[in-house]
Amino acid sequence: xxxxxxxxxxxxxxxxxxxxxxxxxxxxxxxxxxxxxxxxxxxxxxxxxxxxxxxxxxxxxxxxxxxxxxxxxxxxxxxxxxxxxxxxxxxxxxxxxxxxxxxxxxxxxxxxxxxxxxxxxxxxxxxxxxxxxxxxxxxxxxxxxxxxxxxxxxxxxxxxxxxxxxxxxxxxxxxxxxxxxxxxxxxxxxxxxxxxxxxxxxxxxxxxxxxxxxxxxxxxxxxxxxxxxxxxxxxxxxxxxxxxxxxxxxxxxxxxxxxxxxxxxxxxx
Amino acid sequence: xxxxxxxxxxxxxxxxxxxxxxxxxxxxxxxxxxxxxxxxxxxxxxxxxxxxxxxxxxxxxxxxxxxxxxxxxxxxxxxxxxxxxxxxxxxxxxxxxxxxxxxxxxxxxxxxxxxxxxxxxxxxxxxxxxxxxxxxxxxxxxxxxxxxxxxxxxxxxxxxxxxxxxxxxxxxxxxxxxxxxxxxxxxxxxxxxxxxxxxxxxxxxxxxxxxxxxxxxxxxxxxxxxxxxxxxxxxxxxxxxxxxxxxxxxxxxxxxxxxxxxxxxxxxx
Numbered sequence: 001x002x003x004x005x006x007x008x009x010x011x012x013x014x015x016x017x018x019x020x021x022x023x024x025x026x027x028x029x030x031x032x033x034x035x036x037x038x039x040x041x042x043x044x045x046x047x048x049x050x051x052x053x054x055x056x057x058x059x060x061x062x063x064x065x066x067x068x069x070x071x072x073x074x075x076x077x078x079x080x081x082x083x084x085x086x087x088x089x090x091x092x093x094x095x096x097x098x099x100x101x102x103x104x105x106x107x108x109x110x111x112x113x114x115x116x117x118x119x120x121x122x123x124x125x126x127x128x129x130x131x132x133x134x135x136x137x138x139x140x141x142x143x144x145x146x147x148x149x150x151x152x153x154x155x156x157x158x159x160x161x162x163x164x165x166x167x168x169x170x171x172x173x174x175x176x177x178x179x180x181x182x183x184x185x186x187x188x189x190x191x192x193x194x195x196x197x198x199x200x201x202x203x204x205x206x207x208x209x210x211x212x213x214x215x216x217x218x219x220x221x222x223x224x225x226x227x228x229x230x231x232x233x234x235x236x237x238x239x240x241x242x243x244x245x246x247x248x249x250x251x252x253x254x255x256x257x258x259x260x261x262x263x264x265x266x267x268x269x
Numbered sequence: 270x271x272x273x274x275x276x277x278x279x280x281x282x283x284x285x286x287x288x289x290x291x292x293x294x295x296x297x298x299x300x301x302x303x304x305x306x307x308x309x310x311x312x313x314x315x316x317x318x319x320x321x322x323x324x325x326x327x328x329x330x331x332x333x334x335x336x337x338x339x340x341x342x343x344x345x346x347x348x349x350x351x352x353x354x355x356x357x358x359x360x361x362x363x364x365x366x367x368x369x370x371x372x373x374x375x376x377x378x379x380x381x382x383x384x385x386x387x388x389x390x391x392x393x394x395x396x397x398x399x400x401x402x403x404x405x406x407x408x409x410x411x412x413x414x415x416x417x418x419x420x421x422x423x424x425x426x427x428x429x430x431x432x433x434x435x436x437x438x439x440x441x442x443x444x445x446x447x448x449x450x451x452x453x454x455x456x457x458x459x460x461x462x463x464x465x466x467x468x469x470x471x472x473x474x475x476x477x478x479x480x481x482x483x484x485x486x487x488x489x490x491x492x493x494x495x496x497x498x499x500x501x502x503x504x505x506x507x508x509x510x511x512x513x514x515x516x517x518x519x520x521x522x523x524x525x526x527x528x529x530x531x532x533x534x535x536x537x538x
Contacts, residue, residue: 059478059479059512059533060333060478060479060533062331062374062479062481064329064358064374064376066350066351066353066358067351067353081335081362081369081372082335082336082368082369082370082372084335084336087478087535089333089335089369089372091360091362091372093350093360099351100350100351100358101351103350103351103358103360103374104374105331105333105372105373105374105479107333107478107479107533109511109512109535111510111511111512112510112511113510114509114510114511114536114537114538115469115473115508115538116508116509116510117468117508117509118506118507118508118509119433119434119435119464119468119504119505119506119507119508120505120506120507164388165388166388195388199386199388200384204384209328209329209356209376210328210329210331210374210376210481210483212331212479212481212531214479214506214507214512214514214531214533216506216507216509216512216514218509218510235388236388236389237387237388237389237483237485237518237526237529238387238388238389238483238485238526238529239384239385239386239387239388240383240385240386240387240485240487241380241381241382241383241385241487242378242380242381242383243328243378243380243483243485245483245485245529247516247529247531249506257506257507260506260507260514260516260531262481262483262516262529262531264328264329264376264483266356266378267383268383269383269384
């Protein structure tokens with residue numbers, strides 16, 4: 001924990017007497033309206049990670065964005081719905097003014113060595129140093145990530161002339177660099193620009209409504225990833241009747257699959 | 270609702286005075302031990318679908334299998350954590366003997382016509398009638414599905430000689446055929462044999478711990494799919510330290526993307 005890093009400040013929670021935590025949105029991770037969804041996800045994840053009864057490390061995590069999060073204070077209520085010998089199932093609610101703004105579920109588990117062999121290899125990619133860094137900015141949370149696009153950067157011109165495929169691939173890490181952990185990896189799973197922007201080259205109003213992360217990295221593998229870049233990719237699947245989804249993967253710079261992620265976004269037209 | 274169909278009998282719930290529902294596991298969907306996970310998922314989904322306050326149709330659904338479901342009665346507690354103008358966020362718990370055996374979250378929404386264009390086209394496939402039906406059986410729930418494999422059937426011999434890729438592709442529908450609905454589609458999202466069986470050709474103990482479904486089909490598109498076959502495919506992503514995941518898609522016989530799905534399974538060695 002590095003108190004000076006904006007991520008640590010943003011996910012910091014204070015434990016209350018009733019098992020709840022309180023926190024506060026961070027201007028450093030502000031989006032166009034309200035906070036970056038990835039930081040809301042990381043705050044929900046952190047309520048589980050900081051819980052004194054937590055067993056093991058995160059394996060699966062789903063966060064549902066139920067309402068716009070307002071700038072200011074929030075309450076997180078994590079609850080262990082079921083604790084087994086080596087696994088634990090969590091239900092989390094984030095509240096503002098007594099109203100639910102996000103729900104989440106998480107599975108934590110004591111992971112043990114087994115046979116393994118990832119089937120989704122890291123795509124060939126130029127090393128990060130050889131890929132130009134995105135400098136087009138203007139939104140706070142984008143300043144918190146160093147992004148170097150290999151494929152599928154957002155359109156230069158919002159001229160309605162999109163692409164038939166929405167695959168994006170980028171090197172990404174916290175800015176300033178910060179050793180990777182489960183909370184920051186959850187946040188990184190939401191860095192992908194909305195796939196529909198690539199498909200349509202048009203800025204329709206939209207927002208993520210649900211995101212799932214499967215953690216393939218153990219704590220030791222996260223430590224090995226350190227402050228290196230992650231190769232992150234995402235591709236849209238279904239788009240219609242106001243909702244679309246994407247599937248994504250994130251690898252360490254050395255090629256370890258760290259997480260797979262999926263999300264569904266609402267869009268207006 | 271066709272009272273004679275085993276699926277309808279299996280997902281039937283009785284509303285209680287306290288907002289909870291009661292149901293009972295169905296021998297027709299029994300797995301090796303306890304019920305088929307897909308039917309547990311469908312029961313959780315149905316608790317939302319049958320709730321008198323439900324708004325709209327399912328868009329996103331995550332179910333977490335927290336403990337083995339015992340044969341017998343269960344209680345389902347669906348709760349609308351947040352209701353907006355056109356969306357609603359649900360938290361569901363399934364209990365047996367007062368203990369949580371599954372948790373779920375669901376987003377339901379009133380879907381409206383928008384621009385659309387699925388990016389994940391249905392793979393080329395021989396029509397169902399030209400693909401042999403699987404006859405190898407012995408487990409009740411397998412009898413509830415007509416399966417015709419195009420690719421990635423489970424190994425004939427458990428000789429430890431697996432395949433480097435775990436892509437499976439099959440035509441599948443309820444047996445006897447039944448008009449598709451949200452609950453049966455949720456159940457169908459769990460028909461995939463464990464990907465690790467293909468990779469290892471070895472029956473390690475395992476079980477699904479979390480599954481997410483994104484519904485791309487509207488109610489009208491489900492009605493159009495009717496009793497036809499679905500083309501379903503799934504492919505493993507990460508395998509290690511006791512857990513692996515897969516990503517899957519299901520299309521109607523006419524090529525509409527109906528749902529995308531992901532799950533993570535525990536495995537023992």
